[in-house]
Amino acid sequence: MKYSHEQLLILLAVVPNVVAAVVAARKWPQLPPALRTLAVLVWFALFTEVFCRVLWLLKLSNLFAFPIYITIEFGLLAGLYSQAIGGAWLPRLRWPLVVGLGVLAGLESVFSFAHTIGVDNAARVVESLFVVLLTLSYYHASLQRPSSPYIWREPLFWVSTGLLFFFAGNFLIYTFMSFAFYYHRQQVVQLWAIHAALNIILYSTYAYALWISPRR
């Protein structure tokens, strides 16, 4: 079976996730609480990826996993930033945001199945916006209360940079996804290839952040 470049990229996108999961397992005893949340997210993402690929190989729909994944992913990221940024607003807004996103993703999933349309993206777009705001809040907090002159030595800087790349790109991809799905179906694979490239960047920054994580 011959794969195109885009398909190869999509298939190989899981490799950095595996690397990040291995680094997380190796570093777990010395990880501070915020990075333990990241480690859990990495393992959860790997589990979901493997599970969805198995369903795909069995020619079963894996779309039902989508709302569950984005809700848990956003919940863990909000938890991570609650511990890292400090202040009262995020811990206060965390659960309403997570529950709201979960409800939106769930409703979207139900209506998508009802109309038998491939994917709808409102929840993913909203999640992208929220995560971009979280990362910008982290940068803002780092400028307000700098703890070291070299921010690139902070694990959370790499996590935030990876997330900003991934979700800023994702925001655009998911905004155009429905359009591409209806009018340029053959281009959808190229969108997934860009998504896979961003995924590779994200999990590489996760792996690096876990690797340089300070002791507890």
Added chain:
Amino acid sequence: MDKPEALAFIRLLYAGVLMMLVLVIAVVVFVVLHQKNAYLLQAQLRQQELDYQASMLQAVLASQESERERIAQDLHDEIGAMLSTARLFVNQVQYELDAPHLQEMAQRASHILGDTLHNVRHIVQNLSPAMLEKFGLSRAIALLGDHLEAAGLRVELHVDEAAESLAAPAQLALYRIVQEIFANTTRHAQARCLTLHLLPAASQLKLTVTDDGRGFTPALAGALPARGMGLAGIRARAGLLGGQLEITSSVGQGTHIELLLPR
């Protein structure tokens, strides 16, 4: 080959993603550069604040020293001189009187005046660093040790000559620290033995004072006003000297004080 509109769409999308990534890179570069500046500015402000606090502390201690000096001078020149004169008169009176009971009263008054004069001299010595100025640090500390021995403690002192090479303000601060430690030992420790070593250690000078008294819990010392103030004074002076102070003590285990000073 792709339809023209499909090509236009994918190019538009690539351009959009690319612009988004460029924007992200710009944000990250901005944060990296400004975070470093913000950190340096914050560190500078913190340093300025510490310098200001140190200069304030120095000013407070200097004014405390000059006030002590003034009080010592007044005690010596005014009260001391008047007490000496009064004692002379009382001594004279006891030879002039015929009545034995009046002679005895005059003798008692003379003793009381003598003791008071002795106490005033002792207070003057404590207040003024005259001993330090006259005899140097080693001898001044030895005299402080003599006072402790007079109070009933067994004292072992070893002060190296290197201590004399310290600058005058540092000698004064160190003298005050030792004075405060000895005062605390006398007032609170109920110790029988005290050992003091002031010896050179590499490029530093190391002061160690150990007693076998009842000890205390250093973390709780701040809650006791008398001891808290004394320890705070020791810490403030040690900080001004750029020294590292470590106080180890626990109830029933005596007290060990170690101070490392730059030479």
